[in-house]
Amino acid sequence: MVTSSATALSASTARSLTSMAFEQLRADILTGELRPEERLRIQGLSERYKVGATAIREALSRLVTDGLVESEDQRGFCVAPVSVDELVDLTRTRIQVEQLALRQAVAQGDIDWESNLLSSFHRLSRSEAPSSPEKHAAWTTAHRQFHEAVLAGCRSPWLMRLCRLLYDKSERYRNVAERQPGSQVRDVDTEHRRLMDAAMARDAESACKVLEEHFWQTAEITLKAGFGGQATRKKLAR
Template identity: 40%
Template sequence: MAPRTRTSTPTRSDVVLSQIRSDVLNGRLAPGSKLGFVDLGGRYAVSTGVLREVLPRLVEQGLATSEAQLGFRVIDVSVDRLSHLTDARVAIETLVTRRAVEQGDVSWEAEVVARHHALTRVTDSGSGDIQEEWLAAHELFHIAVLRGCSNDYLVDTASRLRSISEVYRCWSRPEHDRTHRDIAQEHHDIMDAAIGRDADRAVELTETHIRRTTELLVAARSDEELAAGRPG
């Protein structure tokens, strides 16, 4: 689930979790790869004790798995898994979005607008690759919309599914996403519908946004596999 805002100084565990999370979401730790204590300890200059605290939190966020005798691994990815994840996200996130639009207060509106503004500032940077700063701003914008819902269980479930979906951004070329859509306009329209209290429109836009991302990721993945001479 997505981390909530902290007011205290981050602990060593918080810092390491953020580093591992970033490496998973950006593909530096590949889907399905083993998260061994020795390798991670050297990579992040951290003790096994800290890793024993951090890795279960990564599992809670849906970015890793843990099995007896096999240890921890980055979650695996496939077209079937992405299809199931997309259906789950649409079911949960549209429900939470509707409740957020209906229940959110003025402070929620202000947060949605602020997070959207922050996202546009990063999006307009002109970089050819998806940046870590953009990934963070993107997540914070969508979570800000969801936070209008008063049911924390639903919000946390939706946020966790969003975290898992981000792993797929490292699964195929990000250029494919930006070339074939106006994602900045999609975000602007979602913000407008949300703060305009148009729940039906916000739900429609949210589902389209989620499913379009999946369609483009699958298409890009198929193109890469064909180019490499591998079956899709």
């Protein structure tokens, strides 16, 4: 006879496996390891991540909800496609949402916000350029922490949740583009310093302008690298 405690333990283990599969799949999609429109076969993924088929199916269903995976009747799952139109729309939306959070952060941020912003910028500026998988992981973590630190003073959990979602979507595009030959190099350290300096100076207008320029430059480089030069002035009209 199966006890209630054994049943609870089994359910907990199943949730853990699903969560593990979800995080690994999500990371591989965001970094570009799993390419846009790539077929996601249950058996292959089960072998790749060393978890059962049930956990893989549940993880894929969660990723469908997040918009990173698509499901088609009779055809199974595939990585969600990317497109010029989506990236331009995503960039515009991200700018609007993050500028709202940034204005609130500049107005409401306290000494803890300032301290965290300074330390996160220092950590990012000391992180080596992502020239290898190990360095890429460390830089990506520092980069995310910096952008979150800029906005954290807004004191709005919902705004921060939206900003994290948009960040993830944007990172996927950037990572896919970086895997293309001839990706452009830019002085992101200076861009990040300008953003930090404007925020620390409590200059909301300047900070929002720097943020907008920073995101559009990323979008333009991503479009040129990832979409065969399809970035046009019309597409990038602001």
